[in-house]
Amino acid sequence: MIKKLMTTLAATAIALPAFAADYNLRAVVGSNVNDEDYDGIVVFKDFVEAASNGAIEVEIFAGTSLCANGAECLQGIADGSLDVYISTSGGAAGIFPYVQIFDLPYLLRDDRVAEEVLRGEFVNLLRQKALEDSGGTIRLMTIGNTGGWRNFANTQRVVQTPDDLAGMKIRTVVADLPQELVRALGASPTPIPWPELFTSLQTGVVEGSKNGITDIMGMKFPDAGLQYVTLDGHAYMGALWWMNNESYMGLPEGLRRVVADGFYALQQATFASPKRKSIQAYQDFVAGGGSLYVPTPEEKQMFRDAAAPVYDWFKANVDGGEEVFDAMVAAAAAAEAEIDALNDLSAN
Template identity: 75%
Template sequence: MRISNFVKTTAAAALGAVVMAGGMATAVQAADYTLRATANSNENDEDYDGLIVFKDFVESRSNGAIAVELFIGTQLCSKGAECLQGVASGEIDIYISTSGGAAGAFPYVQVLDLPYLLRDDRVAEAVLSGDFVREMRAQALADSGGTIRLMTIGNTGGWRNFANTQRRIQTPADMEGLKIRTVVADLPQELVKALGASPTPIPWPELFTSFQTGVVDGSKNGITDIMGMKFPDAGLKYVTLDGHAYMGALWWMNNAKFMSMPEELRRVVMDGFRELQQATFASPKRKSIAAYDAFVEAGGDLYVPTAEEKEAFRQAAAPVFDWFKENIAEGEKFYDLLVAEAAKAEAEIDEGMAKDLN
């Protein structure tokens, strides 16, 4: 039976100390629900920022009925497939993955990696806060036999941009001949090939040395990852802010654990994920300021394509859309949905902007 708010407030103030009543020691009752959340990152990452906000919100708004335990790094699992299996089995309650990390179980999440479909942060944040996520949640629940629930989609690292050791990239023609590091997944490799470069799958821990030795010339990363891994020290000199993909972070939860809670606590958890999402939207924006400054100060070349140049990239990448719809299960469904939701968001934002300017 849940202890009263008064006792919980007293217990929190006493930092979990034993409450003395009538000369007898009574231990403070534990939370009714404990959520084990893991992120395969570190405490400098946006994922950690989000989890800290989530933990504080859920524990306080539930008056201690829910406790959140954080496992940062690879304490509970190390790879996407392993971690998602842990969520399905209930060994892990909450896990955050990139689209690449979840693509083996849910191939259609790679729609988030399709280039140049989301215009800017405002459009991306609007799309990832509405029916697009609800539809993907329903699909993932069906495909996992009702075990894995998509809670929200935030951000992890801002936007993917092309970076390389050789030259400034202003047009797709500048990509010709470059060896671009990708993950071992079809979609990013198809994109690199469509732009005229050579996709080269390299494990993330090997990328620094691969830049040094010329195994690869470039990569598709956000600036915080570039500076966090000290890639300029390995020869990375050029970054083109083409913003070809928003770096979505998918937050998964064991569905049985979520549904075992009474509705008022499920509301708290959903609100907690909303707060987490907002934190991960904001965190890369702040962290990228110092990262861009450091890149330029180290002699890096930072280039922002014109609208015409960015449109040339989008047109060159168009074959990837057809490939995705033809080769990925539910690919056409989620491509069409993302395009429609992005168009709706753009229209609403532009309409509001017109009003604000007059």
């Protein structure tokens, strides 16, 4: 009897029709399934599909099968051929130049401050500006992290102050702002495509770069001679998650909440992922003979002072730059004050 019942149940299960989701979201992330962006989109998919009781299906496309670069992918978001896309600030700067705020140095003190700022009204400002500038087609859903913090790394020597960078050839992307920063610190900006950086370090075309430790180890840059990292944490590596506005607003209110909550879960995952992955990356870097240097508060202030002209350049040369700069500075100051007050263990 039991065997007959199980056979009947199995046959019934096979015969049941597959129910298609009411809504399908196509999400594009980078090709590296081991990085923070992929961690985030997997959390988003799991949360949204479960919380919507299967009404929403999330399809993940890793790599360049649907679009090749930031401009092309954001155009896909705008025209609705894509629903979700993650970009760096550099990848979106051609359309939304003010997102280069994340390339400005020393505005965010640490992870705790950065995460507080990225949960607050500052993101709403960027969201409204992006909606306006895209004609209501591209919505900024959340900002997470994609690799921790940018630090100066080089093949030559320990860098303790800006003077130690003098004349050093530092790799940058082909964009004005990072080149202005390197120049302000006394080094020589040298634009090099990312795939060419290993060979460029190896051959001396460049002598340093501005990267997070997981990228440094993932690309095996120590094998090319990069042996010195200064943990100045000059730029938070923000990950901007975009969505087609019609896809979002076209959902019933309850499912919009599910998607918004899904992006919150995604954000938390990408905040956590670099912290965990950097532990092993730093250990491997040191084990391979690498040198880590943490600037003193006085030395870090020297870097901030040297970089100050870049703030004026950003406000004067980037559309929307002054408004966004002032908003981030205010948000960071408020976050610092709140965190410092909570840390006052002497209070009763």
